[in-house]
Amino acid sequence: xxxxxxxxxxxxxxxxxxxxxxxxxxxxxxxxATKPTYTTLGAGLDPAQTGKLTSTLDxxxxxxxxxxxxxxxxxxxxxxxxxxxxxxxAGLSVTGADNSGWAQFDKQKLGxxxxxxxxxxxxxxxxxxxxxxxxxxxxxxxxxxxxxxxxQLFADQQKPATASVMLGxxxxxxxxxxxxxIANLVASAVxxxxxxxxxxxxxxxxxxxxxxxxxNGGIASKPSAESRYDSELSSQLNAIVAQTVGPGKGEVRVxxxxxxxxxxxxxxxxxxxxxxxxxxxDTERLRGSGGGAGGAAGAKSNIPTYAAAAGxxxxxxxxxxxxxxxxxxxxxVVTHTRVAPGAINRLNVALLLDPSVPAATRKQLxxxxxxxxxxxxxxxxxxxxxxxxxQKQPAAAAKAGLPVNVIGYAKYAGLALxxxxxxxxxxxxxxxxxxxxxxxxxxxxxxxxxxxxVGELTAGGGGIGDPTQPMLTSHPNRxxxxxxxxxxxxxxxxxxxxxxxxxxxEA
Numbered sequence: 001x002x003x004x005x006x007x008x009x010x011x012x013x014x015x016x017x018x019x020x021x022x023x024x025x026x027x028x029x030x031x032x033a034t035k036p037t038y039t040t041l042g043a044g045l046d047p048a049q050t051g052k053l054t055s056t057l058d059x060x061x062x063x064x065x066x067x068x069x070x071x072x073x074x075x076x077x078x079x080x081x082x083x084x085x086x087x088x089x090a091g092l093s094v095t096g097a098d099n100s101g102w103a104q105f106d107k108q109k110l111g112x113x114x115x116x117x118x119x120x121x122x123x124x125x126x127x128x129x130x131x132x133x134x135x136x137x138x139x140x141x142x143x144x145x146x147x148x149x150x151x152q153l154f155a156d157q158q159k160p161a162t163a164s165v166m167l168g169x170x171x172x173x174x175x176x177x178x179x180x181x182i183a184n185l186v187a188s189a190v191x192x193x194x195x196x197x198x199x200x201x202x203x204x205x206x207x208x209x210x211x212x213x214x215x216n217g218g219i220a221s222k223p224s225a226e227s228r229y230d231s232e233l234s235s236q237l238n239a240i241v242a243q244t245v246g247p248g249k250g251e252v253r254v255x256x257x258x259x260x261x262x263x264x265x266x267x268x269x270x271x272x273x274x275x276x277x278x279x280x281x282d283t284e285r286l287r288g289s290g291g292g293a294g295g296a297a298g299a300k301s302n303i304p305t306y307a308a309a310a311g312x313x314x315x316x317x318x319x320x321x322x323x324x325x326x327x328x329x330x331x332x333v334v335t336h337t338r339v340a341p342g343a344i345n346r347l348n349v350a351l352l353l354d355p356s357v358p359a360a361t362r363k364q365l366x367x368x369x370x371x372x373x374x375x376x377x378x379x380x381x382x383x384x385x386x387x388x389x390x391q392k393q394p395a396a397a398a399k400a401g402l403p404v405n406v407i408g409y410a411k412y413a414g415l416a417l418x419x420x421x422x423x424x425x426x427x428x429x430x431x432x433x434x435x436x437x438x439x440x441x442x443x444x445x446x447x448x449x450x451x452x453x454v455g456e457l458t459a460g461g462g463g464i465g466d467p468t469q470p471m472l473t474s475h476p477n478r479x480x481x482x483x484x485x486x487x488x489x490x491x492x493x494x495x496x497x498x499x500x501x502x503x504x505x506e507a
Contacts, residue, residue, distance in 0.1 A: 018426050022419060029415040038065060038074040041083055045071050049134070053087060060086040088140065102128060122146055129189050133165065133182055138175065140168035140203075146190060161193040165200045167208070179208045222260045225342065230254045237349075237369055244365055248390055249354040252369060256348070260341040271331030281324030347381040349373050354390040362387070 045053070047070050057064050057075070062083045065074045075083045102124050112120075126144045133142040143166045149159040163186050167174065179200055187195040200209035233254045241250035351369055353362055366385045375381040487494050 022422055022426075025422070026415065026419055029418070036063075036076040036078070039077045039080050040067075041073045041075050041080065043068065043072040045073065047071065056086055057083060062086065122148055125190070129186055132185065132189075133167070136174075136178055136182065138178065139182075142167050144186070148190070158192070160197055161190055162197045163187075163190060163193060163199070165198065167200065167202050174202075174208075183209045222258065225260050226256055226258050229256055229258060229342075233373060237372060240368060240372060241351075241365065244368075245353065245357050245361065248392075249357055250365070251352045251390075253350045253352075254347070254373065255350075256344060257346040258341075259343040259345050262341050263339045265335075265337040265339055267333075267335040267337065269333045269335075274328035274330050276326055277329040278327040279324065280326075281322065284321040284323075285319060344374075344379070346379065347373065347375060349375060349381075349383040351383065351385045352390075353385065353387050355387055357387075 041064075042053070050066070050070050050073065053073055054064065054066075057073075060082065062075055062079050064083075066072065067074060126146050129146075130142045130144045133139055133144070145164045147162045149161065152158045165182065165186060167182075183195045183198045183200060186198050187193045196210055198209060199207075201207055233256075234252055237252040237254065238250075241252055244250070349369060351366055353365070357365075362385060366383065370383045373383070375383050
């Protein structure tokens with residue numbers, strides 16, 4: 001406080017300006033150190049695709065900024081890898097098209113040749129088809145190459161068009177029926193192109209069309225179908241485990257045996273009661289008349305009473321007999337059923353838990369996972385629970401984020417060091433200025449310390465600080481009296497001189 005009071009107005013203004021400069025510099029350095037650096041994740045994106053990307057980043061807790069009218073996405077440099085993993089896991093792509101499809105015809109140069117226009121048309125068509133395919137669920141970007149031969153005069157000399165399509169991601173991310181739809185989409189968009197002339201592969205080079213799993217009516221192969229089903233079911237079960245015991249304390253793995261054979265089932269059923277279809281009836285009649293025979297051998301001639309009785313049978317006769325038949329039809333129902341592939345033959349579930357999970361929770365969690373997975377013991381399904389120590393995920397995450405933290409700490413350390421150096425040199429300069437201009441050693445004190453001749457003292461030379469006053473004698477107590485008089489007359493100058501001497505001793 002005494003140093004501030006002893007400073008001049010110019011020195012005070014200089015000190016205040018220095019403090020303000022240090023504060024502004026510190027604020028700028030802190031803002032620069034704490035402000036995240038953004039990296040462009042993708043540019044030239046479709047606005048509809050941008051909405052899907054931002055939803056995915058929001059779900060993963062990744063901050064982002066939109067640019068170029070919503071067609072570019074920027075994320076912090078420290079979160080680029082996490083953002084790419086999240087987008088790839090959602091089956092999306094941040095790769096923008098090199099041109100904008102049909103809009104490139106708005107930039108046609110005057111005097112372009114027919115060949116240049118044909119090439120521009122083919123490139124625009126390829127880009128437009130690729131953008132359309134990229135909107136299909138499960139497609140992480142697409143690259144389309146078309147071969148469009150020139151038109152010939154005669155039809156028998158005309159060569160068919162062909163197309164090759166490479167889809168981003170693997171076959172497990174795309175339904176087989178969608179591949180067939182993509183082939184028909186490309187064939188319908190290109191003149192003189194048949195679906196059989198379209199070749200579709202995935203990012204690993206596996207053929208998806210026309211000889212892949214999707215060529216046979218969209219029926220997936222057994223490994224592909226099992227992999228897709230296991231992945232989806234494992235994700236659902238892991239979400240249940242993570243919400244129950246926390247992340248990094250449980251894991252679920254599923255292995256299924258699926259029946260992917262497409263079969264047709266025919267069922268015939270008969271009704272319990274027949275239905276009359278046709279009835280036929282036949283009638284037989286006999287009519288006749290006649291008298292009794294005489295003199296014939298037998299009982300009638302020999303027995304009188306019998307002859308009298310038999311005489312009544314010799315009159316007219318009328319015989320009639322009816323018979324018929326009915327044809328019955330049996331009702332039946334014939335059912336043709338096409339059995340869709342995907343039935344579960346067997347399901348095995350493995351549940352891994354950390355030893356920190358209580359035993360009671362393990363049993364309850366096993367029952368919940370079994371119910372969610374649809375485990376059927378009668379079908380032969382099994383579920384097993386194992387207790388194994390898990391790797392500490394927080395420690396690994398801290399190691400992964402160590403370089404970013406080191407950079408942040410280095411920024412703060414540089415800020416603090418720069419501020420200290422600035423203050424040190426500023427204080428040093430102020431002290432030198434005060435020592436040279438304000439706190440210089442007075443000349444009259446040197447006159448007190450330096451010896452004087454007796455004649456000069458008795459002659460009435462100048463006094464201390466005032467040469468018109470008579471000089472005191474060199475008595476042993478005179479020097480003390482001179483110092484006391486100087487202190488009483490000009491105490492501030494004496495204090496400044498003492499400070500200068502102390503500064504010299506410290507230096």
